[in-house]
Amino acid sequence: MATTLTALRRQIDSAGDLKSVVRTMKASAASAIGQYERSVAALADYSHTVEQGLGVCLRSAERMSSPTTRLSSRPDNILLRAVVFGSDQGLVGRFNEVVVEHSVTALTQTTSKVWTVGERAHARLIDAGIQPEGRFEVPGSVELITRLVGEILTKIQTPDANAKNETQPTALILFYNRPTAVGYAPVSQQLLPLDANWQHELASRPWPGAQRPEVLDTSVQTLRAFIREHLFVSLFRACAESLASENASRLAAMQRADRNIGELLAALHAHFHRLRQTGIDEELFDVVSGFDALSSSDTT
Structure with a gap:
């Protein structure tokens, strides 16, 4: 997940630089x-x-x-x-x-x-x-x-x-x-x-x-x-x-390139946020699961 987010961030930075050039x-x-x-x-x-x-x-x-x-x-x-x-x-x-x-x-x-x-x-x-x-x-x-x-x-x-x-x-x-x-x-x-x-x-x-x-x-x-x-x-x-x-x-x-890059940036940002939210949800799920497991062992 970290590798994917890093790759997306690099793509976003590259697209932003290209937009500035355009x-x-x-x-x-x-x-x-x-x-x-x-x-x-x-x-x-x-x-x-x-x-x-x-x-x-x-x-x-x-x-x-x-x-x-x-x-x-x-x-x-x-x-x-x-x-x-x-x-x-x-x-x-x-x-x-x-x-x-x-x-x-x-x-x-x-x-x-x-x-x-x-x-x-x-x-x-x-x-x-x-x-x-x-x-x-x-x-x-x-x-x-x-x-x-x-x-x-x-x-x-x-x-x-x-x-x-x-x-x-x-x-x-x-x-x-x-x-x-x-x-x-x-x-x-x-x-x-x-x-x-x-x-x-x-x-x-x-x-x-x-x-x-x-x-x-x-x-x-x-x-x-x-x-x-x-x-x-x-x-x-x-x-x-x-x-x-x-x-x-x-x-x-x-102008066409600027519009296309803007659409690409919007898609990359949306994908980035979805992946980031998914990563956060998975980490929270792991914490909850670990807490439930510890609670079960203490009760036993």
Whole structure:
């Protein structure tokens, strides 16, 4: 009995320690979610500014018959460059499985080069029969997202030395999880070629001021500069939203773990008290039996 009670007490202590760890991870995940959501909100004003400038450049390019129309073409032999955002750490539920399943269909339908953000998504793409070109580490804070975006842009824009057709048109698409009211959902975003309808919408968007600005410098160079900023903003937002979704998934997993540990602790405490009461009852029964035996011998 003593051994059983000791073992139960150890289980209760271990479950209590694990509950403390889970609560710490819950607090950390909740804090991280707010951090990344605030970064996305702060990026909105800059993104709006970039789109306004890009719209001005597109209007100027249309008047000058710039060859930007090729950015919106989608030939059949296009080379797809894709970035799949996942996680490096576990305890995130089906976070990585969801985004990989969402990306596999598109990646297997055309010639593609894939890079992953996170070791877990990298491994699951390999399991799905897709060999990524490379892997990036998941940034641990908002400050590190900028460095990751720079690494991604440098890598995907580097010409392939082994490419047989250097003039083959390319596209760039992102796969990541986006926060929703009930958790997160997988989404895909095509960055290049620029969507023709989106370009037309930007070019026809009314200017907030009384007089529309004009591009004084070479319009093509200015347009390319705004496109680079558009790529930066889109990649930064995708990474921040993926990190917010990752922490939301981890928070949900920790909440389930906290609830399960609480139920386990309640069951262990109940079992412990039953065994302890049983031990006390047995000891009392032994005392009563011994007293009865002594009383019988004295009477004899």
